[in-house]
Structure formats: structure tokens, C-alpha cells
Amino acid sequence: MLGAWTPEQVRDAEQRLFARVPEPAVMRRAAWGVATETARLLRESTGGVAGRRVALLVGAGNNGGDALWAGAFLRRRGIGVTAVLLSPDKAHSAGLAGLRRAGGRAVLADGPNPDTSGIGAEAADALERADAVIDGIVGLSARGALRPVAAELVHRVEAPIVAVDLPSGVDPVTGAVDGPAVSADLTVTFGGLKPCHVLGAGAVRSGSVEVVDIGLDDELPEPELRLLEAADVGAGWPVPGPDDDKYSTGVVGVAAGSATYPGAAVLATGAAVQATAGMVRYAGPAADAVRGRWPETVATGSVGDAGRVQAWAVGPGIGTGASGREVLAHVLESGRPVCADADSITLLAADEALWDSRDPDAPLVLTPHAGEFARLVGAEPGADRVAAAREVAARFDVHLLLKGNTTVIAAPDGRVLVNDARHAWPATAGSGDVLTGLIGALLAAGVDPLLACGQAAHVHSLAAEVAAHGAKADGSAAVSGAPIGASALLAAVPAAIRTVRDSAAELTRPGDVVAPGR
Numbered sequence: 001m002l003g004a005w006t007p008e009q010v011r012d013a014e015q016r017l018f019a020r021v022p023e024p025a026v027m028r029r030a031a032w033g034v035a036t037e038t039a040r041l042l043r044e045s046t047g048g049v050a051g052r053r054v055a056l057l058v059g060a061g062n063n064g065g066d067a068l069w070a071g072a073f074l075r076r077r078g079i080g081v082t083a084v085l086l087s088p089d090k091a092h093s094a095g096l097a098g099l100r101r102a103g104g105r106a107v108l109a110d111g112p113n114p115d116t117s118g119i120g121a122e123a124a125d126a127l128e129r130a131d132a133v134i135d136g137i138v139g140l141s142a143r144g145a146l147r148p149v150a151a152e153l154v155h156r157v158e159a160p161i162v163a164v165d166l167p168s169g170v171d172p173v174t175g176a177v178d179g180p181a182v183s184a185d186l187t188v189t190f191g192g193l194k195p196c197h198v199l200g201a202g203a204v205r206s207g208s209v210e211v212v213d214i215g216l217d218d219e220l221p222e223p224e225l226r227l228l229e230a231a232d233v234g235a236g237w238p239v240p241g242p243d244d245d246k247y248s249t250g251v252v253g254v255a256a257g258s259a260t261y262p263g264a265a266v267l268a269t270g271a272a273v274q275a276t277a278g279m280v281r282y283a284g285p286a287a288d289a290v291r292g293r294w295p296e297t298v299a300t301g302s303v304g305d306a307g308r309v310q311a312w313a314v315g316p317g318i319g320t321g322a323s324g325r326e327v328l329a330h331v332l333e334s335g336r337p338v339c340a341d342a343d344s345i346t347l348l349a350a351d352e353a354l355w356d357s358r359d360p361d362a363p364l365v366l367t368p369h370a371g372e373f374a375r376l377v378g379a380e381p382g383a384d385r386v387a388a389a390r391e392v393a394a395r396f397d398v399h400l401l402l403k404g405n406t407t408v409i410a411a412p413d414g415r416v417l418v419n420d421a422r423h424a425w426p427a428t429a430g431s432g433d434v435l436t437g438l439i440g441a442l443l444a445a446g447v448d449p450l451l452a453c454g455q456a457a458h459v460h461s462l463a464a465e466v467a468a469h470g471a472k473a474d475g476s477a478a479v480s481g482a483p484i485g486a487s488a489l490l491a492a493v494p495a496a497i498r499t500v501r502d503s504a505a506e507l508t509r510p511g512d513v514v515a516p517g518r
């Protein structure tokens, strides 16, 4: 499992580290990492290192200091380095001296001979000729979008960009972008990921992210966010053991769909059928359609007749009228873990008394998109989706899975898991019904609700990716994806589960431990 730490957590840890290791030594270690990764990128993109040109965009703080020191190290490898200074009076003086000693040069961003956009001729020339650009404009102390001169410089860059710590212009805490910002090919960060590397626009603009060890590990507290990797998801996925039967692996109840709209029922039930080996009971007016598509399901007409289940998945397509309310109330009273989606959320938002039906000891998962979230609490989540999800999870004592390109999952005790899909293939009608079925099945199998949501979100986005990429007409693997419907996503769920389970198995193969470098 990966972690991500806030700037505040990193700064506190940094102060503890400085008690043992002098600050300049830490900065040089960070800069060494930036230089190493930049040289690697140059080798990959140009076929060599010596004789190439690198431009540094240098802001007012230590982020610029890192860039200047990285430039000094690159200069010693035979690379031509020009620093473009955005705030010459505040540029990191030791870094600047180090660059000059190594034979690098520094020019002003806005002169001499500025063009109509205010960019100096030397700065413009350095950017035009660069084989790679290092973004040291701003790091952990960033506030808001890029300022005009920085924005104009970044706009002109055509070479690959290596961001120091984070892409400038991205909010370090939320990953939000509300104006010009760097889009990096590679981000080199220090000690651990920051939230902006995994949330929203920041995740996309970070490009690939390399974490450089600067000795901070021992000083970092519990991370603000956690991310499940494929191997974590695979390791915890419930599969039947030798002593299991259809009951012991969890019986999930699905209350979804209507006679007029059976699709939600078929999708949610199908997801539950494919997620685990346990039994799936369907309860609702779409029983015939469900039986027809998933004959292994035990289908009945109402939740009252459903029989015993270990967890419920409820909501998609049940409607927001009296019958939907009755279904939801029954499920909430059952004392079983519940994943409530779609119409369930609308019902809960509109009717405070429904909350009273809930068994307070049974975990409740809500899976709103931004609109349903607004219905629930009166306002959309805003830029800080982690804070919003955490607050609502605590307020309602629920596990809240906030849908979006980055899925944020908050437990009532404040723990947060993030699933950064980095693609939007699941954004299709009916896709949420599949997610609900997956979560319900994992809850029935006894998986902790936070983990169940994280596992389901991961497999759901992977299944969408698998389905979208499929194969080309000639049967070969496709690099580009094609739009998919929820049925295709659902059909790819077993492949996604096999993939994450293989990731877990690879990690535990004894040969991997004793064969370094493989």
C-alpha cells in the first residue's frame, strides 16, 4: 500500500530530519535524484546525455534551489544548462553559485530585450533549444495557478518537462488546477508521494512520478491518504478455500432495478455473481430478467422474501417513491452491512426519518457522485474532495465513496483511501450499478468496508480499462481504447480480478526475493 503525505506533514518531518542531517545536504540529495532522473529521460528521448541542453525554470524558493543544484550536477555530466530566473533577488543563492561553479549560466525570465509577452530573448532562446526543461518554479509552498510570466514561459516549452517535487501551478494538497499549470512528463518528488500526485488534475499533470529517498522515511507520520496497489487488491480478494461452501464465502442480497428498468438489477447482480464465490440473492420486481441472465441467482420478488444474507447492495433503479423507501428501510433495519447507491442516496437525502431505520452497529457504505453528494449535504464536494468526503463520512458515520476520476473513500474514523484511475473509461451509464454489486459482494465476504470499497473501485476501473482496450480487429493487443458500455465493463471483471491476483502472486513468489535485478 502506498501513502501520500501533506506539505505540513512533510515540513514537520523535514525539521526532524534537519536535526540529524544538515539542510544543504538534504537538498543536494534531492537535487541529485532530479539530475539522475533527468539524465535518464534525456537518454530515452534523445539517445544520449553529454552535449544535450537543459533549461531550468527557477522560482523564489527551495524548489528552485533543487532545480539549480540539479543543473549543477547535470552540467558536470557534459550537459549545457541555462537557468531562467523568475525572481532573481530570491533565487537560492547556494544553488545558483553551485550552478555557476559547474559552468552553467543564468538568465532573467523577463529581460534583457523582452518580447511582446515580456519574455527576455535569452530566456526564450534557452527554452527553444532545450532537450528537457526542469520545473523548479514552485513546490510545497505553492499557492494558486502560475503567475503570468511563469505561465508564458511554460506555455512555450516543447521539450519534455521534469517537475521538481510537483508540477507548478497544481495545488499541493488537493491536486486542483484553477489556471495555468505545468503538465509534466515526469515528477521527481522526495521522501513520499504528496496528495497532488494522486488526486484529480494533479495526478494527470504529474506524469509518471519517481520518489527519491532523502532520508525522510523514519520521520514521516501515518500518511494522510493511502492508495491500494494492484497487489494489495489481489492479496485481499476473497476466493474460496478447501473448506468453503456457497454460504461460507458470503451471501449477498441485491435490491435493485424495477420491472420497467431491469438493467440496473442485471448489472448489479452480475457484478456480485462475478466478484466472489458466495451465493447471490436478488430481491425485487426484475427477478425474471435477473434469473434469465444470471441463472445461478436465487431471485425473489421482494426483500421481505429474500432469506438470509450477510450484506446488501441496494439502490440502483429502485426509484425514489414509496416502494423504494420501503426496500431501503427494510435493508437498513437488517443489521447487515449495506452498500447504498443511486436512488438510496436520494431517498436518504430527502428523508431524515430513514436514517432512524438504520442499525447503528452495521456498516453503511454510500457511493455518491458529486450531484448525489450535493443532494446529501447541500453543496458539491469542491476542490478539496478528501476533506469533503472525510467530513461527511464522520458526520453520518458512514463509509463514503465519492465517485470521480479519482475515487476518494473515507471511513468514519478519518482514514482515506484513494483510487486514481488515470482514465475515464468507467464514465458510462450503468457503471455505478456494477460498482455497487462488487462492494456488496465483498462486504458479504466479510471484507472490511474501507478495503472493500478500495478493492471494488480498483477492480472496477481496471475492468473498464481492460474492456476499453480489448483487442484490435486482427486480434492483436490494442494501445488505444474504444468507448464501452457497462455490460462490457461487467464482462471484464473476472479478467481484472485475475490480473490483481496475479500481481499479488508475483510479489510472493520466492524466486523474486532471491533474484535481485529481475
Ligand SMILES: NC(=O)C1=CN([C@@H]2O[C@H](COP(=O)(O)OP(=O)(O)OC[C@H]3O[C@@H](n4cnc5c(N)ncnc54)[C@H](OP(=O)(O)O)[C@@H]3O)[C@@H](O)[C@H]2O)[C@@H](O)CC1
Residues within 6 Å of the ligand: 010, 011, 014, 026, 027, 030, 059, 060, 061, 062, 063, 064, 065, 066, 087, 137, 138, 139, 140, 141, 142, 143, 144, 145, 146, 147, 150, 164, 165, 166, 169, 190, 191, 214, 216
Ligand atoms: N520538504 C523536504 O523535505 C524538502 C524540500 N525541498 C524542496 O523545497 C521545496 C519547498 O520550498 P519552499 O518552502 O522554499 O517553497 P517553494 O515551494 O519553493 O515556493 C517558493 C515561493 O514561490 C512563490 N509562489 C507561491 N505560489 C506561486 C505560484 N503559484 N507561482 C509562482 N510562484 C509562487 C512564493 O513566494 P513569493 O513569490 O510569494 O514571495 C513561495 O514562497 C519543496 O517543494 C522541495 O522542492 C528539498 O530541497 C529538500 C527536502
Ligand SMILES: [K+]
Residues within 6 Å of the ligand: 063, 135, 136, 137, 138, 139, 163, 164, 165, 166, 167, 168
Ligand atoms: K515544481
